[in-house]
Amino acid sequence: MSTPRRTLLRALPAAVLVGTAASVTVGCTRASERLDAESNTVPEVDLSGIERQDDLAAMVPAPIRERGELINGAALNYAPGEFVGSDGEAVGYDMDVLAAIGQVLGLSTRTESAVFAQIIPSIGSKYDVGISSFTINAERLENVSMVSYFQAGIAYAVRTGNPYDIDPADLCGKRVALQVGTYQEELSLERSDQCRDAGRPGYDMLAYVSNSDAATNVAGGKGDILMADSPVTAYAVARSRGTLEQIGDIEESALNGIVVPKDQPEFAEALRGAVQYLIDSGHLREIFAAWGNENGMLERAEVDPQP
Known part of the structure; x- marks a missing residue:
């Protein structure tokens, strides 16, 4: 079995882990992370044509529906998936995907900056979902569910x-x-x-x-x-x-997935349906094409696909 892509090494010394964590949570505002400030090429993706799908919105857990907001955890140092823009906000194709899913489910969205290794353990408590370039693999599927939406190598x-x-x-x-x-x-x-x-x-x-x-x-x-x-x-x-x-x-080449709590299968299905709607409507292709990654498109979203 391949080692999970984008996962912290088990053998990293504690001092290195502390330094890395600090750099990820604080260093997101550094000039090296604000790639758009230099190139001024962060695309604006038009999501106005995305319509709320009532059947999918009804499958969202009640606490999230009542809050009206979908909270995502992401490590904002991984352009073009997720990084910090010149205005200090989270940008990237994953942020656009999150916003699009929110519109399908009738929810606003918010991304909180996180250390990558701490996202999955916090799903279902601190974060509703994790959209942060997670590769789907057997190890992760033992602990969470994952909805496929992209492919990368x-x-x-x-x-x-x-x-x-x-x-x-x-x-x-x-x-x-x-x-x-x-x-x-x-x-x-x-x-x-x-x-x-x-x-x-x-x-x-x-x-x-x-x-x-x-x-x-x-x-x-x-x-x-x-x-x-x-x-x-x-x-x-x-x-x-x-x-x-x-x-x-x-x-x-491997699938990337949206992380969702394993004990919330209906929520996972709502996310799968939202992604599939975005695929079928062409909105997902528009998002990835705007970021130069149209070749990562999928034709079908799945819950817990075999890696």
């Missing part, structure tokens, strides 16, 4: 022109830039061990708090290659002002 980027002649299939001894605590970090550790087992140097891993920092350092020559989820890599390349290019094939 692993993709790579290098400095334009690939001056170091990097091959993603052979990164032994190369400086691999990535976000700390993600699936890419654990996968790189595994592949690095394979390099050493073959008598070659392991990966020289450069782990940063955010993917934007990782991309910046590859563009600046401190790293040889960026390794990230495919929408993240595509976003970094698009906003690199020509300094980065994507190379190689997308690997290990």
